[in-house]
Amino acid sequence: MRYDPRPPAVPPPVLLHLTVQGDAVSVSDGLRRVMALPFWSPMSADFATSAELVLAEVLNNVAEHAYAGTSGEIEVSLERTAAGVAIRVADRGGPMPQNRLPEGAAPDPRDLQEGGFGWHLIRSLARDLTYRRLDGWNLFSFRIDDLPPAKQSH
């Protein structure tokens, strides 16, 4: 066996934790920084795009509604799994209406609504989405899988 002088490759981290301020500009800056990290390098660009979109929608929902008119921090943890990424988001803002997640029904595109697409995008791309209110915290968890989308039946 030959001696290989190259150092062993350092695998990208499996866990990532970040704290962002609950406002749109901080969320935008935070996502730009997070998406540039080597954490994402084993995954496809298409997958990273889906993950960034879901994160943006969830975090902006917290900034816009849970922390409406106030300020606070959002804690985000990401864990790389065999299938993709498991994500947890926590904030200390106001609870979700009726303490549950919106259904996320897609507005009719012909109505040209300017809003109401956020939870539809989240539910289209995330799996095992959960929400709990615990001791003044909003706790969200979901997975995004790096797998080809299931074929649609016709």
Next chain:
Amino acid sequence: MLVISVRSDRIDAASAIAFKEDLRSRIEHGPPRVILDLSQVTFLDSSGLGAVVAAKKLVGPGRSFELSGLTGAVEKVFRLTRMDSVFTIHASLPQAFRDAV
């Protein structure tokens, strides 16, 4: 024909309101055909989508508001929300010129 090329790489919740106001001032009294080129935009969220929809409504039914150069991430948002069914979308800006009626 008015072509607006977006120079920013993101249209998201942080920039959507300013983007919408900027578009409004450019398209409100413009020519009958407006093309918004998004080829440099690599990220668009639901707020950004809302701003593009607002621009389409502002242009109104008597004029044409079209999109060109959707990158993969942007195309995904239009597809998942089925907004791709209500916009005229050209593969690129040169293609939009060739598609001119």
